Amino acid sequence: MKIADVIATRQKDWKELESEIHKIRGKSIRRIPPEELLDFGRRYRAICSDLSMALSMGFPPETTRYLHQLVADGHALIYRSQTFRLRDWGKVLFLDVPARIVTEPCTWIAMAVFWGLFLGSMLGAIFLDNFSAEVVGESTLTQMESMYSEPIGLGSTEDTRSMMTGFYVFNNAGIGLQCFAYGIFFGVGSLFVLAFNAIFLGAIFGHMLSSPQAGNFVNFVTSHGPFELTAVALSAGAGLKLGWSIIDTSGWSRGDSLRRNASEALELALTASVLFILAAMIEGNFSPLPLPYEIKAAMAIICTILLLMWLSMPWYFSNRKRRSLSSKSREVSDAA
Amino acid sequence: MVSANSDARSSIDTVRVIITPENVRFDYRLAGPTRRLMAMVIDYAFILMIVFGLLWISLLLIGEGSLGLVFITFFILQWGYAGLMETFCNGQTLGKMAMRLRVVSENGLPINSQQAFLRGFLRTADLLLGGSTATVSMMFSPMFQRLGDRAAGTIVVIEQKSGEIETPAAVVTEKVSLLMVPASFRADRDLIEGLTLYMARRNKLSPARRREIAYWLARHFIRNWSLPANTDPDQLLCLLYSRSVAEAPRSKGYRLKGEPVNQASPKEVVA
Numbered sequence: 001m002k003i004a005d006v007i008a009t010r011q012k013d014w015k016e017l018e019s020e021i022h023k024i025r026g027k028s029i030r031r032i033p034p035e036e037l038l039d040f041g042r043r044y045r046a047i048c049s050d051l052s053m054a055l056s057m058g059f060p061p062e063t064t065r066y067l068h069q070l071v072a073d074g075h076a077l078i079y080r081s082q083t084f085r086l087r088d089w090g091k092v093l094f095l096d097v098p099a100r101i102v103t104e105p106c107t108w109i110a111m112a113v114f115w116g117l118f119l120g121s122m123l124g125a126i127f128l129d130n131f132s133a134e135v136v137g138e139s140t141l142t143q144m145e146s147m148y149s150e151p152i153g154l155g156s157t158e159d160t161r162s163m164m165t166g167f168y169v170f171n172n173a174g175i176g177l178q179c180f181a182y183g184i185f186f187g188v189g190s191l192f193v194l195a196f197n198a199i200f201l202g203a204i205f206g207h208m209l210s211s212p213q214a215g216n217f218v219n220f221v222t223s224h225g226p227f228e229l230t231a232v233a234l235s236a237g238a239g240l241k242l243g244w245s246i247i248d249t250s251g252w253s254r255g256d257s258l259r260r261n262a263s264e265a266l267e268l269a270l271t272a273s274v275l276f277i278l279a280a281m282i283e284g285n286f287s288p289l290p291l292p293y294e295i296k297a298a299m300a301i302i303c304t305i306l307l308l309m310w311l312s313m314p315w316y317f318s319n320r321k322r323r324s325l326s327s328k329s330r331e332v333s334d335a336a
Numbered sequence: 337m338v339s340a341n342s343d344a345r346s347s348i349d350t351v352r353v354i355i356t357p358e359n360v361r362f363d364y365r366l367a368g369p370t371r372r373l374m375a376m377v378i379d380y381a382f383i384l385m386i387v388f389g390l391l392w393i394s395l396l397l398i399g400e401g402s403l404g405l406v407f408i409t410f411f412i413l414q415w416g417y418a419g420l421m422e423t424f425c426n427g428q429t430l431g432k433m434a435m436r437l438r439v440v441s442e443n444g445l446p447i448n449s450q451q452a453f454l455r456g457f458l459r460t461a462d463l464l465l466g467g468s469t470a471t472v473s474m475m476f477s478p479m480f481q482r483l484g485d486r487a488a489g490t491i492v493v494i495e496q497k498s499g500e501i502e503t504p505a506a507v508v509t510e511k512v513s514l515l516m517v518p519a520s521f522r523a524d525r526d527l528i529e530g531l532t533l534y535m536a537r538r539n540k541l542s543p544a545r546r547r548e549i550a551y552w553l554a555r556h557f558i559r560n561w562s563l564p565a566n567t568d569p570d571q572l573l574c575l576l577y578s579r580s581v582a583e584a585p586r587s588k589g590y591r592l593k594g595e596p597v598n599q600a601s602p603k604e605v606v607a
Binding site: 003004007011014048051052056057059061062063065066068069071072075076079159160162163164165166167169170173174177178180181182183184185189242255258259262266269270284 | 356359360362399400401402403404405406407408410411414415444445446450453454457458459460461464469483486487488489496500501525528529531532533535536581
């Protein structure tokens with residue numbers, strides 16, 4: 001049979017697959033009638049063998065390229081990756097991520113490093129004379145002191161509040177994601193960013209707490225503290241997980257180990273971003289309000305309780321599941 | 337020939353060969369650093385244009401209160417632009433569209449949102465010290481992967497333009513006669529591929545150039561079949577092309593599935 005004849009007889013099928021691909025693309029698999037799917041599969045297989053034939057018989061290059069493209073499109077459609085589903089994200093955010101935070105050593109290490117350096121630096125700033133000036137710089141300290149010299153809430157307007165919310169999201173969540181990204185350097189980058197921030201913040205805290213502006217300072221920083229500080233450590237934990245997967249591959253090649261851990265680390269980093277955004281909302285809109293310290297502290301306590309509840313969610317749900325399962329099995333055994 | 341061919345192609349290090357479960361192989365041309373850098377410059381120019389445009393509008397027309405939104409837009413664009421674009425435009429950002437690039441998984445499949453965001457976030461690490469980490473990573477990767485690509489398991493490929501269906505046209509050969517070719521002549525697959533490639537480019541060449549190129553293949557036939565020395569090499573190749581494309585190799589069944597048997601009757605095959 002002549003090549004020209006083969007092309008002429010098969011052409012109709014190719015064109016039909018082409019239009020089918022256009023029709024199916026972007027549709028959920030459940031919305032496609034089964035006959036159409038079956039037809040698509042049959043035609044795709046036929047065109048795969050056409051392509052092999054084209055390669056072995058020496059079809060004109062344009063036609064071969066056309067078939068290549070057709071097979072590539074069909075292939076991409078058949079093996080297309082999981083589409084985005086909101087329910088899956090709910091499960092990730094409320095069950096997978098909190099469980100991972102509690103069970104992963106990386107997040108605990110990040111927490112320990114952060115709080116250790118933070119408290120150490122704070123104590124240093126309180127008890128050593130030149131510590132905070134050496135770490136932070138004289139000009140920043142005087143700037144901080146003048147910032148908190150007036151009671152909180154005097155200069156705050158609706159406009160500055162919304163502007164500062166945006167700035168906090170941009171700045172803090174950006175630093176968090178950067179901290180995560182630098183984790184790819186065997187975790188060293190994340191640890192560095194984390195340590196730098198812990199020491200810097202600790203020095204500022206220590207200095208401000210021992211300064212006359214301590215009241216105003218505490219009044220401002222208390223409410224958004226729980227979310228923000230957790231988010232800082234969580235970002236670094238995500239970066240550490242990324243970097244550690246290259247070092248300890250548990251039997252995989254380094255590239256494979258990185259790939260297997262990267263998506264889990266990414267989920268942690270995204271959760272940290274969510275926490276940063278929540279913290280920024282509080283920091284921008286609630287912290288600058290002229291309210292007594294008790295209310296600000298109550299906000300911090302509520303946030304902490306929410307965080308703890310969120311972290312314990314996976315265990316609550318898994319216990320409930322087990323209980324319902326065991327009660328069911330009891331029913332079964334009773335019935336027997 | 338197929339195996340020899342795949343060896344030859346995979347030895348070119350900018351082509352990635354992927355074999356599907358259906359045993360079909362396709363080639364991706366990997367994109368080099370320069371092209372990707374250009375795409376990135378376009379993307380950042382676009383982001384900066386939007387942010388400065390919004391900044392201008394917000395400061396001049398609306399007031400300080402809207403500045404928060406500008407910050408948030410900047411944040412979303414800085415960290416999410418690549419991820420969102422690559423998720424929804426199947427591996428392409430505006431810069432990649434302009435440079436005809438596309439991000440695909442290492443196994444040739446379209447990327448998912450996780451891969452898109454991961455490589456987007458890790459761009460920060462790749463751009464450290466003026467992009468030197470990305471350069472080093474790409475240098476030591478057989479697939480030009482920067483760090484973000486390694487973590488997400490992706491490659492950046494150059495989009496190939498899709499072909500058209502083209503039927504081999506019969507070539508009119510005047511200066512050579514069919515009788516010149518021995519009846520026992522069978523073109524093997526290598527020869528057919530060579531002839532097809534020659535025919536695809538032939539129309540773009542001048543007659544003198546055609547003869548010059550065709551000579552290197554045609555001289556073997558001229559010598560072996562003792563043809564006159566002044567045989568036009570181009571015309572000879574055209575003749576061989578018409579004959580070999582008109583005949584199917586007899587050894588294995590190249591008949592199409594579902595094709596009625598009588599259509600490929602022995603008469604036609606012999607002719």
